[in-house]
Amino acid sequence: MGFGGLLLLLAFTGLNALSVLKRIQTRNDSIRQDYLNRDRILQQLRSDLYLSGTYVRDFLLDPDQQGADLHRKELEDVRARIGSMISAYRRMLHPEERQSFEQFANEVGSYFESLTPAIHWDSAQRRRFGYAFMQTSLLPRRMIIVRLADQISRFNQTELEAGNRQVSELFSSFRTNLVGLLIGTLLLGIVLAGGSIYRVLDLERLSAERFKQVLEARTALRELSARLLEVQESERRAISRELHDEIGQAVSALSLAIGNVAAGLAPGTIVESKEQLQDIRRLAEKTVSVVRDMSLLLRPSMLDDLGLIPALEWQAREVSRTHNLRVTVNAGSVSENVPEEHKTCVYRVVQEALRNVTRHANAKTAEVQLSQNRDLLSLTIHDDGQGFVPERNRGLGLLGIEERVTRLNGSFSIESLPGIGTTLKVGLPLGAAG
Secondary structure (H helix, E strand, C coil): CHHHHHHHHHHHHHHHHHHHHHHHHHHHHHHHHHHHHHHHHHHHHHHHHHHHHHHHHHHHHCCCHHHHHHHHHHHHHHHHHHHHHHHHHHCCCCHHHHHHHHHHHHHHHHHHHHHCCHHHCCHHHHHHHHHHHHHHHHHHHHHHHHHHHHHHHHHHHHHHHHHHHHHHHHHHHHHHHHHHHHHHHHHHHHHHHHHHHHHHHHHHHHHHHHHHHHHHHHHHHHHHHHHHHHHHHHHHHHHHHHHHHHHHHHHHHHHHHHHHHHHCCCCCCCHHHHHHHHHHHHHHHHHHHHHHHHHHHHCCHHHHHCCHHHHHHHHHHHHHHHCCCEEEEEECCCCCCCCHHHHHHHHHHHHHHHHHHHHHHCCCEEEEEEEECCCEEEEEEEECCCCCCCCCCCCHHHHHHHHHHHHCCCEEEEEECCCCCEEEEEEEECCCCC
């Protein structure tokens, strides 16, 4: 609403300014045109008055009757033109100059009436009375008319100045209104800016609080995730040991007991009993193998006993043995002083990656490369499978890998395109641990 009101006020200011400027321009054009028209008529009147005197003089001094008649005709035309211009000027008069103009018009009428007897003189009368008539009648009256014309011209100049004053007053009023509107707009803008700044600061404060809460929640989730992974690994280790130590040993003992019972049977014992004991023994051996595989999948004891590289190589052999996939492990000089959580992370990443390859990639070969420098443990897993689009196809396995790597402040990336295979890269910072 504040911004809308400010825009409306600015629009009103602009429209009002345009309207006032248009009125000023119209008024100025009207004053200028009126002045030009009046001045043109007055100049023509003054010129025709001088011309009428010239025609009268030529008429009185011309001895030829035909030439005198021509001058009389020109004088009558000038008189008619002067009468027409006086009528036109009278229509443009203002009340304050009407009296002076009527006096001027009367003097012009008297001037031409005084010429009436002289313009009908014959040549003898013109020679006898012409010079005296010009000296005593023509010239004085013409000078009076010229002075009246000058007075009306001054009135016209005064009217122009009055018009200019009106235009100046319009400009002054326009400036006053414009300054008032600008001050109002500025005050409204200051109020709006103050309100907006207050609101923005309040929103920033709320946003900062929400962001802090989100960071705290994210930190808590990371800590919870890390704790869950630790608990998961601990449970896996415990279950693996229970399977290997308790259940595995018990089933192994059962298999040995069955073998002893089968060996102790008399030669005449029924063959069918021996066959059943052999079946039970094979089932026990198979159960021992399944329990051993489950124990190794949950937490291979060699990861704790022998180290990371043997555990990865065993995992590669097991995947190659049970699936149509040749897995190779290339590990450089990786220190055994790598933190336990880094070892577990690398092992689980390789385990999950190879599981995805066997399930989805349709690959023939896979390569696991592990290297270590001063403060970084780098893992690369590449397969020659069918590939995928990582941005669209991310399952829970990849999310779990990313979560494990992120928990250790590592980097995780996948490069894959359909038809050219997949490369998974992991970098785990070691700091001073390695």
